Amino acid sequence: MDDKILIETLLYRGEGDALDFKLQQYEFENVDDDKKSVILKDMLAFANAWRDDPAYILIGVRDGTREIVGLDKDIDDSRLQQFINGKLNRPLHCAYRSVEYDGCVLGLYTIPVQTRPVYATRNVGKVKADTVYVRRGSSTAEAKPEEIARMGAVASGLTHTPELHIRLVKLDADATPLESLEQTILDIQCPGDQDIPNYPESNQSPFGTRILSPVLGRNENYYRQLASYIREVLGRVGFKLEIQNIGDAFASDVTIRLSMPSATGFRITDGAGLTNLPKKDRNFDVPSIYSVLKNKKDRIVFESGRGVETATMCLGKIQAGEACFTDEIYLIHPPESLSGIKIMVHADQLKAPLELIIPSSIKVEDRELDVMKIMEYSEKLNKRNVEEGSE
Secondary structure: OOHHHHHHHHHHHOOEOOEEEEOOOOOOOOOOHHHHHHHHHHHHHHHOOOOOOOEEEEEOEOOOOOOEOOOOOOOOHHHHHHHHHOOEOOOOOOEEEEEEEOOEEEEEEEEOOOOOOOOEOOOEOOEOOOOOEEEEOOEEEEOOHHHHHHHHHHHOOOOOOOOEEEEEEOOOOOOOEEOOEEEEEEEEEOOOHHHOOOOOOOEEOOOOOEEOOOOOOEOOOHHHHHHHHHHHHOOEEEEEEEEEEOOOOOEEEEEEEEEEEOOOOOEEEEHHHOOOOOOOEOOOOOOOOHHHHOOHHHOEEEEEEOOEEEEEEEEEEEOOOOEEEOOOEEEEOOOOOOOEEEEEEEOOOOOOOEEEEEEEEEEEEEEEOOHHHHHHHHHHHHHHHHHHHHO
16 A cells, blocks of 8 residues: 555544544654653554554644644654663564655654553653553553453464565656556667777877877866767666565565566666766776775675676665665666566565566667767767856
């Protein structure tokens, strides 16, 4: 279920054992335990409620009228998790994220069905130690002894599993979902390196000899590099993966592996592996150590061999109700024969790997790029840089 449908469903359903609307965000940052305990008490009440589906707290909605007002401030989910779970008899599974709906940003807390009872082991503000709070209708109450006994009785038969939903999204601001990967790219035929002049061009002397320009520090391979850059830009397809955990438990050590058949000139890469727009001056920049310092879970590992191109991403832990995105992924010169992208997902809590294939349809059109067009493109870049510098 995507966010729009989920929010529409919650607004239609109204408050109850599994849903609460709040106009403003909980007070959590830079406040005392009395104010912090309000969110803890609500989380405990929903976690202990008698229900079969996940519970939600929707922030930015006026109670009663269900008017969409919007989120007044956000909250750090990691700090929330640390605050809640350091004070309880067992972990309370919950997740917070902001969602967009009808042009507004809302806050959404998700509390999956989980083992009960859950309670604080010490006093926290207005939350009393060893007291089981439970949601009844649209209010919070203390559970009766017989209710607590029933919670313990059903706990032994309750199992929780993550459920991961994977989809491709565009590289636009809205991360527009893609049911399939369909795109037309260009296969640019460039002149040979020997047919592309140096930059700056050498001059002809009256005696027929070539005189190199006296300008120092210029990148003589600029036009050749520009041709390679143009060819790659017009022959690539980019996307991200969105991973949603719609189950009732977190998934840890989530790893996603994309694989596609190899083809001549075809490769997979991320933003760091793209060909850069060349500079007319020689580049003496110090090589970047970003990839060395980057966290392991943020890296994408690319491999090519045995007729297969692969990209492997380690995403770490994904909470129940949480959605996350991979880094940008680019297919450089994918062939028309590419009919699908195979995706395999591993996680500690999955009994078996999740496998799916995203259909793809790539159309390749041939184009010629001569030296004149390369120079014309260079002039356009010059003009654009001058205009941007004068603003």
